[in-house]
Amino acid sequence: xxxxxxxxxxxxxxxxxxxxxxxxxxxxxxxxxxxxxxxxxxxxxxxxxxxxxxxxxxxxxxxxxxxxxxxxxxxxxxxxxxxxxxxxxxxxxxxxxxxxxxxxxxxxxxxxxxxxxxxxxxxxxxxxxxxxxxxxxxxxxxxxxxxxxxxxxxxxxxxxxxxxxxxxxxxxxxxxxxxxxxxxxxxxxxxxxxxxxxxxxxxxxxxxxxxxxxxxxxxxxxxxxxxxxxxxxxxxxxxxxxxxxxxxxxxxxxxxxxxxxxxxxxxxxxxxxxxxxxxxxxxxxxxxxxxxxxxxxxxxxxxxxxxxxxxxxxxxxxxxxxxxxxxxxxxxxxxxxxxxxxxxxxxxx
Amino acid sequence: xxxxxxxxxxxxxxxxxxxxxxxxxxxxxxxxxxxxxxxxxxxxxxxxxxxxxxxxxxxxxxxxxxxxxxxxxxxxxxxxxxxxxxxxxxxxxxxxxxxxxxxxxxxxxxxxxxxxxxxxxxxxxxxxxxxxxxxxxxxxxxxxxxxxxxxxxxxxxxxxxxxxxxxxxxxxxxxxxxxxxxxxxxxxxxxxxxxxxxxxxxxxxxxxxxxxxxxxxxxxxxxxxxxxxxxxxxxxxxxxxxxxxxxxxxxxxxxxxxxxxxxxxxxxxxxxxxxxxxxxxxxxxx
Numbered sequence: 001x002x003x004x005x006x007x008x009x010x011x012x013x014x015x016x017x018x019x020x021x022x023x024x025x026x027x028x029x030x031x032x033x034x035x036x037x038x039x040x041x042x043x044x045x046x047x048x049x050x051x052x053x054x055x056x057x058x059x060x061x062x063x064x065x066x067x068x069x070x071x072x073x074x075x076x077x078x079x080x081x082x083x084x085x086x087x088x089x090x091x092x093x094x095x096x097x098x099x100x101x102x103x104x105x106x107x108x109x110x111x112x113x114x115x116x117x118x119x120x121x122x123x124x125x126x127x128x129x130x131x132x133x134x135x136x137x138x139x140x141x142x143x144x145x146x147x148x149x150x151x152x153x154x155x156x157x158x159x160x161x162x163x164x165x166x167x168x169x170x171x172x173x174x175x176x177x178x179x180x181x182x183x184x185x186x187x188x189x190x191x192x193x194x195x196x197x198x199x200x201x202x203x204x205x206x207x208x209x210x211x212x213x214x215x216x217x218x219x220x221x222x223x224x225x226x227x228x229x230x231x232x233x234x235x236x237x238x239x240x241x242x243x244x245x246x247x248x249x250x251x252x253x254x255x256x257x258x259x260x261x262x263x264x265x266x267x268x269x270x271x272x273x274x275x276x277x278x279x280x281x282x283x284x285x286x287x288x289x290x291x292x293x294x295x296x297x298x299x300x301x302x303x304x305x306x307x308x309x310x311x312x313x314x315x316x317x318x319x320x321x322x323x324x325x326x327x328x329x330x331x332x333x334x335x336x337x338x339x340x341x342x343x344x345x346x347x348x349x
Numbered sequence: 350x351x352x353x354x355x356x357x358x359x360x361x362x363x364x365x366x367x368x369x370x371x372x373x374x375x376x377x378x379x380x381x382x383x384x385x386x387x388x389x390x391x392x393x394x395x396x397x398x399x400x401x402x403x404x405x406x407x408x409x410x411x412x413x414x415x416x417x418x419x420x421x422x423x424x425x426x427x428x429x430x431x432x433x434x435x436x437x438x439x440x441x442x443x444x445x446x447x448x449x450x451x452x453x454x455x456x457x458x459x460x461x462x463x464x465x466x467x468x469x470x471x472x473x474x475x476x477x478x479x480x481x482x483x484x485x486x487x488x489x490x491x492x493x494x495x496x497x498x499x500x501x502x503x504x505x506x507x508x509x510x511x512x513x514x515x516x517x518x519x520x521x522x523x524x525x526x527x528x529x530x531x532x533x534x535x536x537x538x539x540x541x542x543x544x545x546x547x548x549x550x551x552x553x554x555x556x557x558x559x560x561x562x563x564x565x566x567x568x569x570x571x572x573x574x575x576x577x578x579x580x581x582x583x584x585x586x587x588x589x590x591x592x593x594x595x596x597x598x599x600x601x602x603x604x605x606x607x608x609x610x611x612x613x614x615x616x617x618x619x620x621x622x623x624x625x626x627x628x629x630x631x632x633x634x635x
Contacts, residue, residue: 136622136623142384144619146569146573150566150615158609323450
């Protein structure tokens with residue numbers, strides 16, 4: 001594939017685009033682009049809809065969707081932009097959850113500080129780790145990521161300060177600084193939605209930056225990208241690290257909300273799989289697609305789990321769905337939308 | 350000291366079975382550059398084949414071995430036409446995702462049918478005593494059968510027409526096609542063969558240890574480690590890699606809890622890939 005196949009909206013390098021196109025096509029600053037405001041609008045809707053009318057059920061559903069969107073759009077940075085499959089993306093979520101829950105319950109840190117520290121720690125870890133395993137190319141990297149999940153899970157299950165195989169239970173006291181459990185749940189919901197909005201911004205900003213262009217180039221042809229001056233190992237490691245930051249934070253918030261964290265739930269390989277399904281469903285490499293795919297999957301999952309006949313076949317249905325997308329519609333939902341309404345390419349990234 | 354040596358030898362015996370499993374993975378990679386992520390599910394298929402043939406139908410346990418080769422081959426060919434055929438020649442991402450999706454479907458079905466409770470097929474064989482060491486009979490037989498099947502695979506690949514065709518396709522698919530080899534059929538045959546190896550190794554593993562629907566994952570990871578040790582796409586190397594992994598596990602077992610095994614395997618996997626990207630035993634490649 002060549003640059004011709006990448007539409008202008010896919011490769012928004014400031015200098016190149018400006019040189020080739022009339023002045024009105026130059027990218028506006030971030031705050032003047034419609035897509036930015038779309039993200040803000042979605043974030044506000046997620047936060048305010050349940051608050052208006054005190055709808056707890058809607059809040060739980062949107063919270064879960066927001067967690068999924070954060071995971072999916074972060075995974076999209078690796079999977080969609082640079083074409084690297086990360087089968088162990090749930091590691092970030094679990095590890096972030098562990099660090100945050102540990103800091104809150106043992107060291108009595110305030111939630112926000114603990115979650116931020118968890119995010120920074122996990123993405124630093126991912127950076128160091130990424131510089132090592134991202135020397136592996138393509139399929140080999142994918143194999144290594146399966147191992148990462150198993151290895152981290154085995155490590156945490158044997159790590160006594162984090163409760164080993166039984167995990168950590170939060171006592172109700174930790175919710176007191178936030179004004180009791182009931183109010184804490186609302187605060188955590190707002191925080192999760194904020195992280196979700198940040199994740200959409202992050203993947204949008206990365207996509208429209210020179211860094212993102214480099215990642216897309218790696219996805220097309222890594223050797224060619226390297227020849228053209230993209231420092232591929234460093235780019236990949238940064239992408240890996242960036243895709244770790246927000247999942248770790250949202251993991252912290254999620255497990256704080258649950259009140260319990262244990263290795264089986266935190267490093268559930270199914271979670272990684274589901275995230276991949278979401279990204280593929282929405283459309284690889286698109287910001288909107290990751291969000292749509294995640295929301296759609298959250299709905300689907302709810303239906304599957306509550307329908308008696310289907311509840312045992314959740315994995316099977318997700319698998320069939322993934323297989324069908326890979327074989328017949330690799331563009332996902334956004335691929336369909338772009339083909340049907342080409343103008344949408346300009347509006348929805 | 351006696352304990353350590355016994356553990357090492359036992360590791361080698363079990364390692365031969367790991368090697369057999371990895372041969373299936375490496376064969377498929379070598380022929381069509383596809384990493385078969387259904388590998389774990391196929392190992393489980395072999396395990397349950399043993400369970401049903403031996404416990405439900407009352408066949409002798411080792412009678413299940415040829416049956417599971419046939420079942421594995423048939424399932425492999427079917428999976429090839431469903432999930433692999435369309436992604437050959439596309440990016441690695443697509444092949445990884447489609448075999449992964451297939452794996453989810455198979456494991457999901459298995460979980461729904463058999464739940465995840467453990468199964469065990471008792472195989473009564475006397476232990477073999479040599480000087481002061483005693484080895485479990487099943488381990489010795491499993492290793493011997495693994496070597497036998499590996500030998501048969503060698504004969505198939507090097508002494509038969511279809512084997513020659515497989516090697517030709519692995520070498521250069523276009524050239525093979527130009528020479529009148531029906532490459533698509535050959536690819537599906539090779540995929541079936543790889544899956545048959547995975548299934549039969551699952552059957553052998555099930556004679557050694559208890560298992561459940563999700564056991565495949567752990568053995569899949571082992572197969573990957575063995576594959577990179579032996580060099581991707583190199584069946585002979587895979588057998589040696591399996592023995593090497595068995596030795597390492599045998600050496601580690603007396604000193605650390607079993608739950609640490611995945612950590613060791615993973616570190617080994619990444620270290621080998623980075624330091625010896627062509628495999629430690631790559632020199633044996635013909």
